[in-house]
Amino acid sequence: MRIFSGIQPTGRKHLGNYIGAITHYVAGQDLGESIYCVVDLHATTVAYDPAALRESSYDTAATLLAAGLEPDRCIFFRQSDVAEQTELCWLLSGVAAFGELGRMTQFKDKSASQRDLVSAGLFFYPVLMAADVLAYRSTDVPVGDDQRQHVELMRDIAQRFNARFGETLVVPEGRYPAVGARIMDLQFPERKMSTTGTSPQGTVYVLDEPDVVAKKIRSAVTDSGAEVVRAPDKPGVSNLIEILAAVRGTDLEAVEHEFDSSGYGEIGRASCRERV
Numbered sequence: 601m602r603i604f605s606g607i608q609p610t611g612r613k614h615l616g617n618y619i620g621a622i623t624h625y626v627a628g629q630d631l632g633e634s635i636y637c638v639v640d641l642h643a644t645t646v647a648y649d650p651a652a653l654r655e656s657s658y659d660t661a662a663t664l665l666a667a668g669l670e671p672d673r674c675i676f677f678r679q680s681d682v683a684e685q686t687e688l689c690w691l692l693s694g695v696a697a698f699g700e701l702g703r704m705t706q707f708k709d710k711s712a713s714q715r716d717l718v719s720a721g722l723f724f725y726p727v728l729m730a731a732d733v734l735a736y737r738s739t740d741v742p743v744g745d746d747q748r749q750h751v752e753l754m755r756d757i758a759q760r761f762n763a764r765f766g767e768t769l770v771v772p773e774g775r776y777p778a779v780g781a782r783i784m785d786l787q788f789p790e791r792k793m794s795t796t797g798t799s800p801q802g803t804v805y806v807l808d809e810p811d812v813v814a815k816k817i818r819s820a821v822t823d824s825g826a827e828v829v830r831a832p833d834k835p836g837v838s839n840l841i842e843i844l845a846a847v848r849g850t851d852l853e854a855v856e857h858e859f860d861s862s863g864y865g866e867i868g869r870a871s872c873r874e875r876v
């Protein structure tokens with residue numbers, strides 16, 4: 601197995617990134633060869649400041665090292681340091697269809713939110729992502745659920761390339777976390793936890809001090825009723841169940857069962873104790 605994943609150097613990393621991606625990168629080091637990349641070139645597809653991007657690339661690298669990536673057990677590098685990835689991106693562009701790039705939901709969402717300029721880079725983003733993975737003949741791509749469409753596209757690109765030029769590229773599989781794929785904002789649990797556009801109180805940053813984390817968890821919104829179960833009309837409690845199961849490495853049912861008779865207060869307190 602050869603694992604490849606890329607992480608954006610933008611924004612401060614939060615609990616959603618940590619549970620959904622970073623812990624899987626660390627675990628991947630024991631599963632096979634693993635290759636991780638700080639994708640600074642992807643960050644140039646929206647407005648950016650070069651000096652700030654350099655800094656946040658270092659910050660992101662430091663966060664991943666602190667979380668447990670070990671340079672002697674994985675390959676860990678910055679995307680722009682390997683020019684061949686960008687070169688492969690161009691070669692793949694000949695088998696990437698214009699129409700399918702325009703159908704990418706991330707492109708549609710991100711281009712709608714750009715004020716001055718929708719860059720061609722934003723449109724091309726998934727081709728560069730395909731090149732990242734395909735350059736190394738990677739077999740497994742651990743990513744969040746929101747990257748499914750991009751992974752399907754890179755598989756199509758690899759298959760089309762192979763059909764045209766002979767078996768050259770490995771068609772990779774996406775790996776999506778079963779638990780913790782969608783960590784929601786603690787204040788607005790119907791929205792994903794994210795660095796942009798949500799509440800600072802509802803977002804737990806990996807660099808928050810422990811007492812700040814505890815306070816945010818303690819003030820997480822819950823729902824009406826008292827039963828600790830996952831349900832569509834209980835987004836707040838469902839989120840806490842998801843978070844606790846993910847940090848403990850247990851399944852969701854085990855958490856529901858444990859808090860059967862104790863109610864909302866207790867799951868909040870337990871989540872604080874676990875030092876999420």
Ligand code: TRP
Pocket residue numbers: 604605606607608639642728729730732733741742743744747750
């Ligand atoms: N697009 C990915 C994200 O936003 C980041 C990324 C870039 C990536 N290149 C990749 C992920 C290659 C996996 C493999 O999360």
